[in-house]
Amino acid sequence: MLILSPKEEEESTEIQEFELGIIGLGPAGLTSAIYASRAGINVVCIGRDYGGQMGLALEIENYPGFENISGIELTDKMKDQAEKFGTTIVFGEVDKAEKTADNRFLIKTDMGNYLVKALILATGGRHMELNVPGEKDFVGKGVSYCATCDAAFFKEKTVIVVGSGDAAATGTLALSSVGAKKIFWVSRSDYLKCEKIYIDRANAKENIEILYNKQVTEIKGTNTVEEVLFQDGTSLNVDGIFAEIGAIPNIEIAEMLGVELENGLIKIDDDCNTNVSGIFSAGDVTSKIKNPLSRQVTTSVGLATIAALTAAEYLEARFTTQ
Ligand SMILES: Cc1cc2nc3c(=O)[nH]c(=O)nc-3n(C[C@H](O)[C@H](O)[C@H](O)COP(=O)(O)OP(=O)(O)OC[C@H]3O[C@@H](n4cnc5c(N)ncnc54)[C@H](O)[C@@H]3O)c2cc1C
Known part of the structure; x- marks a missing residue:
């Protein structure tokens, strides 16, 4: 049974429910969305900048399978693939995220509110x-x-x-x-x-x-x-x-949720678990990618794959037997 605080109760008419919420419309967020929705999970993927930093790349020459592709074109392909498997894409700013009394997560955006059982933070970075x-x-x-x-x-x-x-x-x-x-x-x-x-x-x-x-x-x-x-x-x-001097990690949502940081980035284990049960993370925002030069589309999508599969296991273990 869903347990909401009185304030959440008041807003509950506007709340849409999903099994997995992903914050980030960059390569990490979209890759997690592809894997999770293909596994039959009901996914909402929310982001304010289409393609994230990848969307700013005029030409990408080092993403396997594409000799040369623009960041926006690659984003289109990833988004279409995620939607094909059933992901709901939301273009919006996440203002607030909080854990509910029954260990779910309430994501508040300028486009509506979303209640999810698990959450992947793929919030990347913004310019310095x-x-x-x-x-x-x-x-x-x-x-x-x-x-x-x-x-x-x-x-x-x-x-x-x-x-x-x-x-x-x-x-x-x-x-x-x-x-x-x-x-x-x-x-x-x-x-x-x-x-x-x-x-x-x-x-x-x-x-x-x-x-x-x-x-x-x-x-x-x-x-x-x-x-x-x-x-x-x-x-x-x-x-x-x-x-063009680098990126500042977008850790504000992680901080709101009490997610542990390491050197200003989200700390994850080898399976992309954060310290908060039900919250996973992938991509440039994680401390897993230590060398800034290794913050790439390929490394982001690799971690995003792990995060999605770990989240799927979590959902299966925690929610399907209830
Ligand atoms: C100009 C440029 C060129 C590049 N060229 C290449 C290249 O050729 N090859 C390569 O491999 N890599 C390249 N990179 C690096 C690559 O783009 C990044 O490593 C990659 O995009 C990181 O992916 P990510 O999904 O982890 O994060 P990001 O791409 O940063 O995506 C983060 C997402 O989270 C969203 N977000 C964050 N906070 C919020 C919030 N509160 N509410 C809503 N949404 C939020 C953002 O809007 C965005 O959609 C380039 C980067 C830049 C800037």
Whole structure:
């Protein structure tokens, strides 16, 4: 029998019930949805950003089976596959999640409320900011966090890409491809962390210049970005700056549910169990993937497979005999 608090009781008319709730519409969430719904589990998969970080990738060249596919196209395929097996997809923001008195989970979103018997957190990450003066003033006016999304606006313009990982690399190359006049690819250290193939491609492009040991200290302009200052006293006159410096894990929902963290990420065991019974986790948000460079679509979908199968076992053991 479902036991709800008086407040939950009041809202219960709006509550839809599912066996498994998944938070995240990135590759991890969608993969868990495919596995769980294919196993006959009634699944709701909720997310605010379609495809998560994968949705921002212009070209993915390292997902097996696809020589080259855009992040959105791969998301479409994963979503269609999950829906084919019966997953309900909800585009919405999860504002709150809590454990009910009978050990289920109530997920509250701007699109409605969902009551689930088990929960997979596949909440991934969101972009990190530079935290320098001027940055906030020029967001959308030359400051961007997604070269893949905004590159087209910078045709024949001069821009800076900050960061040394794969996202910065692919962003730099995307800007070059759309015809930016000049791209300064800036790393704060004396090396780049991305795959070597990207560095080779960048070096082969005439409009890309790689600058090392440079840290942005200020962004200046009048209506739009005009100048970027560095810690070494130098500056560059540019039309835009792309901060591609990594992701902040989305752990807010985990924290609400009392899920244990490790180094700011969700702590899971080898079977993707968290410390809270009935809550599992997968993908970039977990501490299982220790090296930031290994936060990839392939690693996310691998963990998501394990999380879904463990959740299925949990549901079978806890709920089918009742
Ligand atoms: C520009 C770019 C290019 C990349 N290129 C590649 C590549 O070529 N190859 C590769 O393998 N990897 C690439 N990556 C990395 C890859 O995209 C990530 O490793 C992968 O997306 C992580 O998947 P995930 O499902 O764990 O998390 P994410 O993709 O981050 O998805 C998290 C999901 O959770 C949702 N969410 C979080 N909190 C809430 C909330 N409160 N309410 C509702 N929804 C919520 C988000 O909206 C999102 O849908 C790239 C990343 C970027 C940014």
